[in-house]
Amino acid sequence: MRAAWIGLGVMGYPMAGHLVTRGSVDMTVYNRTGAKAAKWVETFKGRAAVTPAAAAKDADVVFACVGNDDDLRQVTIGSDGAFNSMKPGALFIDHTTASASVARELHAAAKARGLGFVDAPVSGGQAGAENGMLTVMCGGDEADYARAEPLIVHFSKMRKLLGPAGSGQLAKMCNQIAIAGLVQGLAEAVNFGMKAGLDMEAVVDVISKGAAGSWQMENRHKTMIAGKFDFGFAADWMRKDLGICLDESRRNGAPLPVTALVDQFYAEVQKLGGGRWDTSSLIARFQNLDKK
Numbered sequence: 693m694r695a696a697w698i699g700l701g702v703m704g705y706p707m708a709g710h711l712v713t714r715g716s717v718d719m720t721v722y723n724r725t726g727a728k729a730a731k732w733v734e735t736f737k738g739r740a741a742v743t744p745a746a747a748a749k750d751a752d753v754v755f756a757c758v759g760n761d762d763d764l765r766q767v768t769i770g771s772d773g774a775f776n777s778m779k780p781g782a783l784f785i786d787h788t789t790a791s792a793s794v795a796r797e798l799h800a801a802a803k804a805r806g807l808g809f810v811d812a813p814v815s816g817g818q819a820g821a822e823n824g825m826l827t828v829m830c831g832g833d834e835a836d837y838a839r840a841e842p843l844i845v846h847f848s849k850m851r852k853l854l855g856p857a858g859s860g861q862l863a864k865m866c867n868q869i870a871i872a873g874l875v876q877g878l879a880e881a882v883n884f885g886m887k888a889g890l891d892m893e894a895v896v897d898v899i900s901k902g903a904a905g906s907w908q909m910e911n912r913h914k915t916m917i918a919g920k921f922d923f924g925f926a927a928d929w930m931r932k933d934l935g936i937c938l939d940e941s942r943r944n945g946a947p948l949p950v951t952a953l954v955d956q957f958y959a960e961v962q963k964l965g966g967g968r969w970d971t972s973s974l975i976a977r978f979q980n981l982d983k984k
């Protein structure tokens with residue numbers, strides 16, 4: 693199996709690594725900043741290419757994990773994009789969190805060139821990527837997914853085809869909508885408890901075992917209490933994702949009042965200088981008020 697990987701960021705770097713160490717894939721990588729590709733090649737077996745097209749040329753499967761819709765268009769249908777060089781019958785698997793419309797657009801462009809395309813955004817964060825324990829939400833044709841699944845398995849604990857092209861991105865939107873309000877609720881609870889003079893570590897120890905328990909409560913309460921946000925899933929990325937959700941809701945008519953509000957709270961976090969802070973930094977808005 694010859695594969696190519698485009699985008700060795702926080703997520704892509706370890707995911708591509710798992711394909712080599714667990715999947716024994718023969719890998720060529722491309723990263724816009726060449727130093728990251730050189731480091732990856734030093735760590736794992738494989739080669740680095742200077743453009744997405746050069747990386748994808750002989751590959752049976754090409755993966756991508758870049759930033760947003762425009763980045764994705766650039767590395768696929770752009771002048772040095774992978775679609776220009778992929779061989780007929782090859783498959784493109786996209787792990788970027790992007791819009792459903794760009795997934796449908798690239799699915800159609802891929803089919804027109806005799807290629808397969810699966811949109812496959814992920815959840816589970818940096819730790820999930822490093823441990824190979826991501827959740828992968830997929831959209832596309834059944835035959836393409838059947839080829840993708842045995843590879844995705846190397847860095848995921850859960851994966852599923854959820855419908856035609858764009859369905860993976862729509863499922864990821866559900867994921868982000870569900871997280872947005874939950875993190876704000878958790879920030880309010882932790883801040884409230886601290887104001888009330890409670891030992892919030894002890895409180896969370898109890899309430900996390902009841903109906904209020906969540907991944908965010910388990911994994912983020914300690915750093916929320918400490919006011920530490922220099923890790924994890926960046927507020928800038930979350931605003932990109934919530935923007936995608938709000939755009940889609942204008943099309944399908946589903947009201948997203950809490951999501952819209954929390955999006956504005958993240959805009960405030962960005963103004964506090966927290967664009968790269970973890971999404972749990974919603975509590976920083978309250979901590980900042982206390983300083984005033």
Ligand code: NAP
Nearest residue numbers: 699700701702703704724725758759763788789817818925
């Ligand atoms: P990241 O660390 O910022 O990495 C982004 C990668 O994309 C880098 O390799 C970057 O290259 C490359 N890239 C961006 N724009 C490009 C362009 N126009 N042409 C070529 N390469 C380009 O981001 P990440 O955290 O890995 O996230 C990647 C995707 O996964 C995003 O869509 C994000 O929303 C999603 N995601 C992230 C997490 C998380 O916890 N981090 C969780 C779930 C989903 P350079 O190295 O040159 O900058």
